Amino acid sequence: MADAAAVAAAAEKGSGGLPQFDASQWPGQIVWMLVIFGVLVFLFSKVFVPKVGGTIAEREDKIGGDIGDARRLRDEAEAQSKAAADELAAARGRAHKLALDAKTAAAAESAARRSEEDAKLSASLSEAEARIGQVKAEAMTHVRAIAAETAGAIVERLTGTSAAPAEVERALPAQA
Amino acid sequence: MAAIQPMEQFMIKKIVDVPPVLVPGLGPIDLSITNSVATMIFAAAMISIFFLAAARGKVVPGRLQAFGEILYDLADKGLTGPMIGDRGRPFLPYVFALFSLIAFLDIWGLIPGQFTVTSQLAVTVTLAVVTFAMVVIVGFLRNGLGFFKLFVPGGVHWAMLFLLVPIEFVSFLVRPVTLSMRLFGNMIGGHVVMYMFGSFVVALAVFAMNGGLAYLGFVGSALSLAMVVALTALELIVAFLQAFVFAALTCTYLSDVVNLDHGH
Numbered sequence: 399m400a401d402a403a404a405v406a407a408a409a410e411k412g413s414g415g416l417p418q419f420d421a422s423q424w425p426g427q428i429v430w431m432l433v434i435f436g437v438l439v440f441l442f443s444k445v446f447v448p449k450v451g452g453t454i455a456e457r458e459d460k461i462g463g464d465i466g467d468a469r470r471l472r473d474e475a476e477a478q479s480k481a482a483a484d485e486l487a488a489a490r491g492r493a494h495k496l497a498l499d500a501k502t503a504a505a506a507e508s509a510a511r512r513s514e515e516d517a518k519l520s521a522s523l524s525e526a527e528a529r530i531g532q533v534k535a536e537a538m539t540h541v542r543a544i545a546a547e548t549a550g551a552i553v554e555r556l557t558g559t560s561a562a563p564a565e566v567e568r569a570l571p572a573q574a
Numbered sequence: 575m576a577a578i579q580p581m582e583q584f585m586i587k588k589i590v591d592v593p594p595v596l597v598p599g600l601g602p603i604d605l606s607i608t609n610s611v612a613t614m615i616f617a618a619a620m621i622s623i624f625f626l627a628a629a630r631g632k633v634v635p636g637r638l639q640a641f642g643e644i645l646y647d648l649a650d651k652g653l654t655g656p657m658i659g660d661r662g663r664p665f666l667p668y669v670f671a672l673f674s675l676i677a678f679l680d681i682w683g684l685i686p687g688q689f690t691v692t693s694q695l696a697v698t699v700t701l702a703v704v705t706f707a708m709v710v711i712v713g714f715l716r717n718g719l720g721f722f723k724l725f726v727p728g729g730v731h732w733a734m735l736f737l738l739v740p741i742e743f744v745s746f747l748v749r750p751v752t753l754s755m756r757l758f759g760n761m762i763g764g765h766v767v768m769y770m771f772g773s774f775v776v777a778l779a780v781f782a783m784n785g786g787l788a789y790l791g792f793v794g795s796a797l798s799l800a801m802v803v804a805l806t807a808l809e810l811i812v813a814f815l816q817a818f819v820f821a822a823l824t825c826t827y828l829s830d831v832v833n834l835d836h837g838h
Contacts (some may be wrong), residue, residue, distance in 0.1 A: 416584070417584040418758070422585045423608070423696065424696040425604065426604045426611065427586075427610055427703070428697075428700045430611045432700060435700075435701065438618050438622070438665060442670050446625040446629055446667075448645055449629035449631055450629050450642055450646045453629070453631040453639075454643055456631075460633055527727075
């Protein structure tokens with residue numbers, strides 16, 4: 399009940415019973431508040447605000463820088479992949495062209511070779527034909543001799559005397 | 575049963591006696607450490623320790639640092655930035671310190687048995703007068719005699735100025751009063767109401783002990799307890815809000831004089 403007594407005493411002393419209106423308690427609180435608040439404002443302006451604000455600014459810079467780096471790297475990678483794709487397409491085009499060229503070249507070469515072979519073949523064919531004709535002609539010339547010989551032999555066998563070649567020759571047709 | 579003494583919680587009690595300091599022109603001033611002064615010192619120490627720990631400057635913050643940075647952003651991007659603008663930067667430390675101190679003292683006072691420094695009119699008047707004085711000094715330093723343009727609203731007929739200038743002037747002078755009374759009134763009101771409901775919890779329960787119809791007292795007691803719980807939550811909001819309002823009004827007043835040439 400000592401507190402209650404103090405309140406009662408304060409109520410008598412103060413104006414209207416509120417301890418806050420007790421003027422004797424004002425100067426001490428005002429001075430202390432000024433000192434403490436002054437110290438706090440000093441600390442905030444010299445230490446806390448620069449430090450915390452600096453950290454936040456530093457972080458924002460870092461994040462901004464990192465995002466910038468990431469964006470740059472992504473652009474770079476995109477450019478590279480685009481270049482690679484272009485290169486691939488070009489290579490594919492080249493390969494296509496190469497294949498086409500090779501095919502046409504091969505076709506041309508084979509056509510040329512075939513025609514060459516054809517020519518060679520036809521040449522040897524005509525040569526062979528000529529030789530056959532020659533051989534045939536030659537053979538035809540020999541046919542008369544063979545016939546004469548055969549006729550002589552037959553005559554000799556049948557008659558026992560050999561026929562004169564001129565007679566046999568005469569007996570043979572002019573053309574076999 | 576203890577007598578209901580709702581004002582007893584605001585009593586100043588001496589803890590350490592310090593001999594009065596004689597200030598020339600003012601007379602002796604009692605600088606004894608009272609429960610109020612001790613709480614102020616404690617608050618300043620806690621705030622300093624907290625921000626020293628929070629200002630470690632890691633790029634990836636810990637919890638403490640993250641909380642400190644949230645408070646910093648609240649003061650920077652919630653108060654001085656939008657309310658004063660770019661010119662508000664120099665006032666950030668003042669506004670931030672003011673907000674931190676009032677918020678801590680308000681919230682600390684909600685702990686049962688702890689002293690509520692911001693319920694002391696002497697304290698709120700001190701803070702309000704310091705703020706007001708700073709506004710006036712900054713006003714004159716920035717604008718010279720142009721400071722008086724503050725009392726002349728733009729875009730009105732000149733004849734109206736005979737009426738408006740005195741109104742503006744009085745409303746300016748009354749600022750420290752409203753600033754201090756708002757915080758003081760909110761704190762004392764909330765604490766008295768909480769005390770009253772708290773005492774009902776006990777008084778009604780004791781009354782219910784008489785038996786019979788008096789058992790209904792338990793209902794009242796329980797309701798009062800629920801009220802105390804609800805009021806505690808409300809007062810927590812009020813504690814934060816009043817600190818924010820004090821700091822926000824400080825910003826508004828500073829903005830008036832800092833951006834005077836911008837045509838407010």
